[in-house]
Amino acid sequence: MRIPILCLALLTLTAAAPAEADIDGVQEHPLISRYPGQDIRWQEVDNNRPYRIPIGPVTGYRAIGDWIDTTGRVTRTFYALEGERTASEVFENYRDSLNAQGFEVYGARFDATRGGPEIGSRSWLNVYLAENPLNQPGEAGTQAAGTSTQGGAGAIVAHKQRAAGDVYVVINVEQHAERYVGTLIDIIEVQATEVGLVAIDPEAIGRDLEDKGRVVLSGIVFEYDRAALKPESGPALAAIAGYLQEHPDQCYFVVGHTDGKGTFAYNAKLSADRAQSVIDALSSRGIDGKRLTAHGVGPLAPVFSNASDAGRAHNRRVELVQRLGCSD
Numbered sequence: 001m002r003i004p005i006l007c008l009a010l011l012t013l014t015a016a017a018p019a020e021a022d023i024d025g026v027q028e029h030p031l032i033s034r035y036p037g038q039d040i041r042w043q044e045v046d047n048n049r050p051y052r053i054p055i056g057p058v059t060g061y062r063a064i065g066d067w068i069d070t071t072g073r074v075t076r077t078f079y080a081l082e083g084e085r086t087a088s089e090v091f092e093n094y095r096d097s098l099n100a101q102g103f104e105v106y107g108a109r110f111d112a113t114r115g116g117p118e119i120g121s122r123s124w125l126n127v128y129l130a131e132n133p134l135n136q137p138g139e140a141g142t143q144a145a146g147t148s149t150q151g152g153a154g155a156i157v158a159h160k161q162r163a164a165g166d167v168y169v170v171i172n173v174e175q176h177a178e179r180y181v182g183t184l185i186d187i188i189e190v191q192a193t194e195v196g197l198v199a200i201d202p203e204a205i206g207r208d209l210e211d212k213g214r215v216v217l218s219g220i221v222f223e224y225d226r227a228a229l230k231p232e233s234g235p236a237l238a239a240i241a242g243y244l245q246e247h248p249d250q251c252y253f254v255v256g257h258t259d260g261k262g263t264f265a266y267n268a269k270l271s272a273d274r275a276q277s278v279i280d281a282l283s284s285r286g287i288d289g290k291r292l293t294a295h296g297v298g299p300l301a302p303v304f305s306n307a308s309d310a311g312r313a314h315n316r317r318v319e320l321v322q323r324l325g326c327s328d
Contacts, residue, residue, distance in 0.1 A: 029075045029187050031167065032097070035090050038079035038183065042138035049074040051188050052131040053168050055106040055157055057124065058117035064127050070168070072190040078140035079183040087175035088112075090183060091154040094171050103158040103169065110154030110173070120155035125172060128155075132186070142176050143184050151175025163304035163311040166190045200236060202243040205320065214255075214321040220278060227273035229281055237278075240320070241285040251326035254278050256296040259315040260306035264298055272296025278318050291326060 021039035028034060051074055056066030081090060091110045098105060107119035114122045129144050153174040160167050168188040176182045200218045208215035219236025222229060229237075244250075256271030256278075275294035283289040304311035 026077070029077065029185075031187055032094070032169065032171075032185060034079055035081060035085075035093055035183070037083060037085065038081045040077055041080045042078035042136070042140040044076050044134070044136050046074045046135075048072070051168075051186075053157065053170060053188065054119070054124070054128050054131075057119060058121070058127060062123075062127055062130065064124065064131075067131075068168070070166075070188060070190050072165070072188050075187045075189075076134070076140070077185050077187075078138070078143070079185070080139065081181040081183070082179055084179070085181060087152050087154065087173050087181045090181050091156070091171075091173045094173070094183075094185075095156050098156060098158045098169065101160070103160045106157040106159065108154070108156040108158075110152065112152035114153050119157060120153060120172075122153070125153070125155065128170070128172075139182075140184055142182050143172055143174060151178070163308055163314050164189075164191075201239050202246065205240065205243045209320070209322055214319050217278070217318045217320055220318050222274055222277070225270070227270065227277045229277055233281070237281050237285065240278075241282055241287055244282065244287050244291070251291045251293075251323045253321040253323050254292050254294050255319045255321050256294070257301060257315060257317050257319065258298050259312035260299040260302065261312065267298035268296050270296070271298050275318055293323070 023041060023043075026040045026043040028040065034040075048071060050069070050071050053068040053070065054064045054066070055068060056064055059065035088110055091108075095105070095108045109118050109120040111118070111120060114120075117123060125143070134140050134144065151174075153172070155173070156169070156171040158169045158171075160169075167190070170186040170188075172184045174182045200215070205215050217236060217240060219239075220229070220233050222233075244252075254275045256273070256275035258267040258271045261267075272294060273296070275296055279289055279292045279294050282292065299306070299315065302311070302315045303317075304314050306312050306315060
């Protein structure tokens, strides 16, 4: 009797015990656990590896039009599943698990024929593996070799923001034989940039305001537990002032945020004072302060959990938020 797919999707959210048939020396990545019954037959791990993540279909001869180029810690694991389970079941299980964990799915497609240019097709997989070749021999080579059984295959490309850095996942599932499903899971972990070290530029400000209605003012750095700006905030303040000068008819909220440590009353005041400090600094650079209104929301709108140092660092921030009109 087959176990319902929904139940299996829930099972993969909890790490499965290593299988006795796993090859020696491998360790399952904690981010994504295996489908029940899978064995690890191949694995390679590289630190600081350049990687190309395909997020679109094949657009020409051996070409995919849309890529994300990045560098990070890359864990590539190949799983074999022997028995009655089908590739479509495995595919749906991983897709549902990624959705349940809050991943943004760029593309997910399973097709019994493997034809066409879309994500998961044979032509798509060939281009993907050509750009990100398997550097070690082993059973993962069955993915590159393909199969004559035409049992169907699919792929999932997904992304998730984390305080510790962005992570990308590419999963390829293939019905290689009647009772053999191969799954190649690539996990690319991009190390987070230290908060406050990278200043934004006017182009980035405009892009985020247009897309999201707000922009985090990266590069704004305060004295510890105070509203006083550090001198290294200068480049970011210059970029913000430049953008505001290019858009003289627009008004904005300047919103301060803190992490979750301390009392709410203290953090609410500190966040408001920091927002006002940014306005004062911009006013000294020729920006009309009447266009900007300071608000502090303390710890009420975290972007990551306050349980870790990395999460708290991201939560301490100042944002520029669109305002419709300039009246109170």
